[in-house]
Amino acid sequence: MAFGSPFHLRQFTIMMVVLVMSVSLHELGHALAADYLGDPGPRRAGRITLWPDKHLDPLGFAFMVITVLAGVGIGWGKPVIVNPGAFRKPRRDMLIVAIAGPVMNLLLAVVFGLIVRISLAASATSWITATVGADYVLSRLVMAALGINLLLFFFNLIPIVPLDGSKVVAALLPEHQSYQYMKVMNQYGPFFLLAMFFFGGQIIGPIIGPAIQNATSLITGLH
Numbered sequence: 117m118a119f120g121s122p123f124h125l126r127q128f129t130i131m132m133v134v135l136v137m138s139v140s141l142h143e144l145g146h147a148l149a150a151d152y153l154g155d156p157g158p159r160r161a162g163r164i165t166l167w168p169d170k171h172l173d174p175l176g177f178a179f180m181v182i183t184v185l186a187g188v189g190i191g192w193g194k195p196v197i198v199n200p201g202a203f204r205k206p207r208r209d210m211l212i213v214a215i216a217g218p219v220m221n222l223l224l225a226v227v228f229g230l231i232v233r234i235s236l237a238a239s240a241t242s243w244i245t246a247t248v249g250a251d252y253v254l255s256r257l258v259m260a261a262l263g264i265n266l267l268l269f270f271f272n273l274i275p276i277v278p279l280d281g282s283k284v285v286a287a288l289l290p291e292h293q294s295y296q297y298m299k300v301m302n303q304y305g306p307f308f309l310l311a312m313f314f315f316g317g318q319i320i321g322p323i324i325g326p327a328i329q330n331a332t333s334l335i336t337g338l339h
Contacts, residue, residue: 126253131184134260136168136177138221138268139193143171145220146196149213155202163196170194189264195278207294211287214280218272225265228258229335236337262336266328274320276312277305 147163162170173194180191196213203209235241243251275281282301286294301308312320333339 127256128184130253130256130260131189132180134257134264135180135184135189135191136172138224138261138265139176139180139191140166140168140171141220141224142217142268142272143193143196145216145218146198146213149216150196150198153203153209153212155199157199157202158196161197207287207291211284214283214287217280218269221265221268221272225262225269225331226335228261228265229332231258232262232336232338262332263328266331267324270324270327270331274312275301276308277301279309 143163144166147158150158151164158164171193173192176192176194180189183190198210198213200206200210232244235244244255246252246255272279273281273284275285277298282298282305286298286301289297
């Protein structure tokens, strides 16, 4: 990606804005759920805020920059530290906290997708197909926010540590099986995730890709 072109710089900026917003609100979702359920830790740590600097991990942010420059766009935020002992029903409440981050991304996808759907219903679609000017920026921003948040929603539900899906599965399994599952995941999960990035595209891609496409069509009405 060459920054000599204003067009490319604009694309880079749009992607970075969307990624920072989406990852930050994902982590805020975890923090809000934990706070509501009785854990004061996230509030004490300053995580009940919209400011991205409280939710971004330096290495995760650097990875965002590098991968957006490479034309992909991947990164992660600072994990919200949760104390299950502060909850009335730890297993149930950990499930709620775990699912809150992906649900935040799903809600964001719905909001941006409904902008497209309402525009289609009102026959005000010129901005969607624009290739220059402010309408182009709006179109790229909305579609990027829709796609990235759906990707974050589905990807984070994969049941591999440290993704949220592992915590969801652990909370749903009977206690003994949950312990055994997390024992294996804590030991090998990061290696599974790394292997998935390098070798699992042919497995994960055909699952997540159609899910994102179907969700996009369902939300926006585009086919």
